[in-house]
Amino acid sequence: MPSISASLSVSRTGPFGDGTHLYRPAPDVVLQQKYPFVLPPLGYDTKALAPALDAATVQAHHLTVHGGHVQSLNTALATFPALHEYSLGQLLMGLRRWPEAARSPIRAHGSAHANHALYWKLLAPGAITAALPDGRFGNMIVRDFESVDACKAALRDAALSIEGNGWAWLVKTATNRLAVRTLANDDSPLLDGELPVLGIDVWEHAYRRLYQNQRARYVDAVLARINWDVVGAQVE
Ligand code: MN3
Numbered sequence: 001m002p003s004i005s006a007s008l009s010v011s012r013t014g015p016f017g018d019g020t021h022l023y024r025p026a027p028d029v030v031l032q033q034k035y036p037f038v039l040p041p042l043g044y045d046t047k048a049l050a051p052a053l054d055a056a057t058v059q060a061h062h063l064t065v066h067g068g069h070v071q072s073l074n075t076a077l078a079t080f081p082a083l084h085e086y087s088l089g090q091l092l093m094g095l096r097r098w099p100e101a102a103r104s105p106i107r108a109h110g111s112a113h114a115n116h117a118l119y120w121k122l123l124a125p126g127a128i129t130a131a132l133p134d135g136r137f138g139n140m141i142v143r144d145f146e147s148v149d150a151c152k153a154a155l156r157d158a159a160l161s162i163e164g165n166g167w168a169w170l171v172k173t174a175t176n177r178l179a180v181r182t183l184a185n186d187d188s189p190l191l192d193g194e195l196p197v198l199g200i201d202v203w204e205h206a207y208r209r210l211y212q213n214q215r216a217r218y219v220d221a222v223l224a225r226i227n228w229d230v231v232g233a234q235v236e
Pocket of ligand 1: 061065116201203205206
């Protein structure tokens, strides 16, 4: 098993850095958190995503599900002080370098913490502005999907194809392309060395209260609610 100090090489092999950084530091500050991890506030009222998502769903998903993962991650890593100097992004990107007993909780709860933090940030509270990607991100969308609508359709198809619990993802690959992925459970794209750009949680806790088994209605509502400025900022 590689020593913890060997993990320093992670920062030189990550696909997103300039040789000294694992990933671009802004804007996803949660990826920079170190132990003990904290649940970020939503930044908006639990009612602010209605009617796409109801307040009870948002509150339970944020405080109970997301908060539970933060707590479980802290509990699991309490006995690994050597890992406390690493950020969440580093812990996920370097999973195979950590002590075996730490990998499973990092993979499950660390991924879930990163995923949900991005999910809450991507959703636009209040009135929906029709802002669509422009600038560099818009150019990447056109290059890799031809249009925003095609990108959204690919994400929709991916979200509906998932059997059981998982997420549909727009990622930036190690070769700097945008691509759609489906990942089971709460696995972060960072585990595969890809940067999370947009994630749609299709666990039933994300939508069942409001949509029952109609996942497509939930996915459409979420896609209509996406703040594309925040999405684009992930790749800048
Ligand atoms: Mn969830």
